Amino acid sequence: MGQLDGRVALVTGASRGIGAAIARRLAAEGAAVAVAARTAAEGESRFAGTLVETVAAIEAAGGKGLAVRADLSRPTDRVALVQQVEAGLGPIDVLVNNAAVTWFTPVTEFSDKRFALMFEVQVTAPFDLARRVLPGMRERGRGAILNISSRAAIHPPLERAGRGGTVYGMCKAAIERFSTGLAAEVYADGVAVNALSPNRVVPTPGTLHHHLTSEDDPDAESPEVMAEAALALCRPGGPLLTGRVAYSQDLLAELGAAPGPPR
Numbered sequence: 001m002g003q004l005d006g007r008v009a010l011v012t013g014a015s016r017g018i019g020a021a022i023a024r025r026l027a028a029e030g031a032a033v034a035v036a037a038r039t040a041a042e043g044e045s046r047f048a049g050t051l052v053e054t055v056a057a058i059e060a061a062g063g064k065g066l067a068v069r070a071d072l073s074r075p076t077d078r079v080a081l082v083q084q085v086e087a088g089l090g091p092i093d094v095l096v097n098n099a100a101v102t103w104f105t106p107v108t109e110f111s112d113k114r115f116a117l118m119f120e121v122q123v124t125a126p127f128d129l130a131r132r133v134l135p136g137m138r139e140r141g142r143g144a145i146l147n148i149s150s151r152a153a154i155h156p157p158l159e160r161a162g163r164g165g166t167v168y169g170m171c172k173a174a175i176e177r178f179s180t181g182l183a184a185e186v187y188a189d190g191v192a193v194n195a196l197s198p199n200r201v202v203p204t205p206g207t208l209h210h211h212l213t214s215e216d217d218p219d220a221e222s223p224e225v226m227a228e229a230a231l232a233l234c235r236p237g238g239p240l241l242t243g244r245v246a247y248s249q250d251l252l253a254e255l256g257a258a259p260g261p262p263r
Contacts, residue, residue: 001030002028002030003235004234007030008089008094009026009034009095010034010035010081010082010085010133011023011036011098012070012099012125012129013036013099013100013148014035014051015037016037018098018198018223019099020054020223021223021224021226022223022230023096024058025224025228026230031063031094032089033064033065033066034067034088035054035065036067037050052067054067055067064089066085066088072129079132082132082133092143094144094146094234095130095143101117101118102122103164104164106164106166107166118171122171123174126147134186137189138186142190142236144192144194144234145182146193147176147179148195148226149175149179149197150172150197152169152172153175153176180243180245184243194242194246195244196226196229198249199247199248202222221249225252226248228252232252
């Protein structure tokens with residue numbers, strides 16, 4: 001029996017990278033996993049990875065997956081996403097907010113449109129989705145909400161030359177404060193809320209595109225490490241792990257756990 005047997009999970013931004021790895025890992029532990037992103041099928045993005053491929057990998061391993069195309073910058077898509085998941089799989093027990101759209105541009109060159117879009121996808125959408133799944137979690141007395149963050153939320157040293165990451169850092173700092181605040185609000189209801197960051201940059205189509213790492217970077221962190229840490233914060237049983245701004249490798253070391261093989 002898996003640690004998430006009988007549970008329903010929703011992972012956003014799951015067409016590739018960290019989101020896809022988390023979706024596969026939760027499914028491997030028995031969860032029925034809905035995956036959401038703008039890229040549902042091949043040819044819809046310049047980056048490799050689709051929802052169809054993520055669900056195919058889940059099903060090939062014996063799991064159950066559901067793909068839902070959604071643009072999380074649109075409130076109507078967020079409403080429809082939760083409705084489709086609940087209609088197709090049942091009430092949502094685990095919500096992983098991973099979706100992101102990012103530009104690395106100095107503040108003086110940042111457009112209003114891009115600024116608004118980054119906050120809509122990385123801050124407003126997680127806030128909105130959490131509000132939509134929380135009533136059911138509270139009623140059942142269980143649930144987990146996990147917001148994927150980044151070390152960019154940490155204040156940078158003044159002497160380091162910037163890469164235009166100020167707005168990205170703002171978004172991640174906001175999501176971390178949201179996570180700890182919401183955790184306090186729902187602690188008595190048995191619902192865990194956490195933020196999770198990788199200790200090191202994870203090679204994904206996005207980070208490679210922005211030249212944040214390389215495919216042969218010896219210091220990079222694999223998506224499977226994040227996936228294992230995500231599972232640790234979303235699984236039921238044991239003391240409630242909540243209100244944390246956690247880092248993947250540090251968390252796994254604390255729990256005496258290690259990532260499983262790539263899936």
